[in-house]
Amino acid sequence: MAKKKPYNDCFNTVKPVRDALEVINGKWKLSIIISVGVGNERFTDIQDSIPGISPKVLAKELKELEQHKLIKRIVIEDYPVKIVYKSEEYAATLTPIIYALKEWGINHKKVIVS
Amino acid sequence: MAKKKPYNDCFNTVKPVRDALEVINGKWKLSIIISVGVGNERFTDIQDSIPGISPKVLAKELKELEQHKLIKRIVIEDYPVKIVYKSEEYAATLTPIIYALKEWGINHKKVIVS
DNA sequence: GATAGCGCTTACCTAAAGGAAAGCAAAAAG
DNA sequence: CTTTTTGCTTTCCTTTAGGTAAGCGCTATC
Numbered sequence: 001m002a003k004k005k006p007y008n009d010c011f012n013t014v015k016p017v018r019d020a021l022e023v024i025n026g027k028w029k030l031s032i033i034i035s036v037g038v039g040n041e042r043f044t045d046i047q048d049s050i051p052g053i054s055p056k057v058l059a060k061e062l063k064e065l066e067q068h069k070l071i072k073r074i075v076i077e078d079y080p081v082k083i084v085y086k087s088e089e090y091a092a093t094l095t096p097i098i099y100a101l102k103e104w105g106i107n108h109k110k111v112i113v114s
Numbered sequence: 115m116a117k118k119k120p121y122n123d124c125f126n127t128v129k130p131v132r133d134a135l136e137v138i139n140g141k142w143k144l145s146i147i148i149s150v151g152v153g154n155e156r157f158t159d160i161q162d163s164i165p166g167i168s169p170k171v172l173a174k175e176l177k178e179l180e181q182h183k184l185i186k187r188i189v190i191e192d193y194p195v196k197i198v199y200k201s202e203e204y205a206a207t208l209t210p211i212i213y214a215l216k217e218w219g220i221n222h223k224k225v226i227v228s
Numbered sequence: 229g230a231t232a233g234c235g236c237t238t239a240c241c242t243a244a245a246g247g248a249a250a251g252c253a254a255a256a257a258g
Numbered sequence: 259c260t261t262t263t264t265g266c267t268t269t270c271c272t273t274t275a276g277g278t279a280a281g282c283g284c285t286a287t288c
Contacts (some may be wrong), residue, residue, distance in 0.1 A: 006159075009163065010163055017148065017212060017216050020216070020222060021141070021144070025141075027132075038123075042123075045120070045122070049123065049125070051125070079151050088223070096218070098127070100210040100211040100213075102130045102134070105130030105132070
């Protein structure tokens with residue numbers, strides 16, 4: 001007896017958190033979702049609203065977000081052809097995460113300062 | 115007039131979200147916080163509770179989490195010397211984020227399957 | 229005395245992320 | 259015509275994250 005106490009299992013939490021992180025990981029994805037969600041639909045508007053992002057990275061991330069069905073790319077066929085990005089409805093499910101991160105980030109800033 | 119419509123500002127949200135991500139980014143940090151939060155305090159217990167993590171990465175991340183005041187490393191001086199990791203109270207403020215990510219991850223799995 | 233476990237560290241390597249800068253086709257503006 | 263804007267793409271390069279494998283000092287166990 002007196003076996004070694006085994007570790008506490010937390011896989012039920014760790015697993016879905018990791019699944020979520022796989023989709024929204026990286027430095028820029030949530031910023032892009034926020035920007036598009038707030039109404040920016042043109043490439044350059046999105047770029048301008050996110051300080052520091054390069055067009056290369058933005059183009060790459062937009063493609064990934066499209067594949068994850070979080071954003072749609074719409075081509076409007078008139079003269080000139082116009083391209084707009086919109087949030088998919090599914091992106092709204094990320095709101096609680098974004099909100100929680102925002103609140104935490106704001107508070108953390110205060111904690112660091114003090 | 116008829117100036118170009120400027121982009122919609124979202125920096126107030128983007129900025130704190132990025133601040134938060136700087137602390138909890140990466141593939142493993144939240145998993146470690148969850149594991150320690152659930153009561154795993156020994157290095158190998160934490161390692162065993164997070165499938166796939168290597169000791170190198172775990173050691174590195176634990177140091178970073180210590181610096182961010184999310185986890186404390188305690189050396190117990192008896193024979194043999196024992197080292198335990200515990201959550202700082204501040205780590206509890208991450209609970210809403212972890213919960214939101216967990217819920218989203220669970221739901222996302224369902225969405226993908228269908 | 230040999231082996232195993234604990235809490236790491238070290239060295240090495242690969243892949244992916246990301247930055248910088250330039251360019252480009254099409255159209256509009258001057 | 260020249261320049262500017264838009265929505266990107268391309269190339270090149272550096273940084274970082276992370277994986278693999280081995281080992282090490284110490285203790286405990288067989």
